[in-house]
Amino acid sequence: MPMHHGEITTAPPRPGNRVLAAAWIVALGWQVAVIQLTTSDLIAYNLPWLGHIAAVGPVAAFAHPFGNYTPPYGYLLAAISPLASVLPGTLVIKLLSFFCTLVLTASVWRLLRAMNVVHAARWAMIVPVLPSVMISGAILGQCDALYVAPCVMAVAAAVERRHRTMFAWCGLAFAIKAQALFGAPFVLALVIARQVPVRHWLYAPAAFALALAPAAICGWPIADLLTVYLRQSQWFDDIARNAPNIWMFAQLAGITTPLIGLATAAAIGATGWYAAQIGATARSFSTPMLLRAALLAPLLVAGLLPKMHDRYFFMADILSLALAIAAPSRETMRIQAHVQLGSILALTAYLLALPWLAALGAIPMISATFLVARPLLWRSANDNPLRMRVA
Secondary structure (H helix, E strand, O other): OOOOOOOOOOOOOOOHHHHHHHHHHHHHHHHHHHHHOHHHHHHHHHHHHHHHHHOOOOOOOHHHHOOOOOOOHOOOOOHHHHHHHOHHHHHHHHHHHHHHHHHHHHHHHHHHHOOOOOOHHHHHHHHHHHHHHHHHHHHHOOOOHHHHHHHHHHHHHHHOHHHHHHHHHHHHHHHHOOOOOHHHHHHHHHHHHHHOOHHHHHHHHHHHHHHOOOOOOOOOOOHHHOOHHHHHOOOOOOEEOOOOOOHHHHHHOOOHHHHHHHHHHHHHHHHHHHHHHHHHHHHHHHHHHHHHHHHHHHHHHHHHHOOOOOOOOHHHHHHHHHHHOOOOHHHHHHHHHHHHHHHHHHHHHHHOHHHHHHHHHHHHHHHHHHHHHHHOOOOOOOOOOOOOOOO
């Protein structure tokens, strides 16, 4: 990685072609082996959505609300729905998940390029073989990669100080999934630190509106489109659903609803502290420290909010990988390993119906959170060994 304005960094070694090729071969073989597996979510949600689109038509399907997602994922389902006439529905959905993974890979490549990482394209090819990414796509058939990709693009735009573009990517990400808000404290901190003009903020709602507009034009009621996320928050009252965070211990102990208010207050307080601290020091951050700050946001929010799921640390999975590549050190490698282990245990807890595994996964996830936070929130900018004047 080239040096910037006196910053001392270590360029990551060139990824070995043979090792990367071997990992891809093993990963593809494993994904082929599990591609026909179905989960309760696939049966209850994704397959009926695909069936509805195939039966009604890719345009008429959006005349009325269907499913419990916002429409952008449905647009992609509609685009590939003709395949359902020749391929099993499960295979069609997982092919779409693999496409979303490729989009995510491209976004990580873009972020690494923004950080001037050498061999960025090769390093980005690790994304599809990351265990949590493979489980999410090949087994679960989920589309988390679809909302995390614009979040990663927003971080890349933040690194390059393209704030209007950053807000546009944020709006698109939120239109895809509410979990994009896990990165909101990072954006708020940058707004404070860089005094971003209010007119730039408007790109976020504009991108959000554009993403929902096709469904609204087809007849989907606007009121329903704008309240999808409100209804999602009422699905269950558990304080955690296989989430590798501190509240999973309370869930195992049977203490759920009484702590939801406390958990919400803790999350609000921690993210407010984060925004104030990062907002006060971010002007002097190097790009690796800026990426570390972006990683801390989803770790704090998903780590403290109630009603989190096993897949809600997906953004942290990807940003921790990018941090380990862009700023290689024993600590960043440890952070990435801890985040990945926490996510794997949580996903396994869901698949095997063993919630204690998610509580076990909370230990490395909490450890990673403290490792990421330590140089950001408990040291002044002048003590930061990776500082770079960017103002």
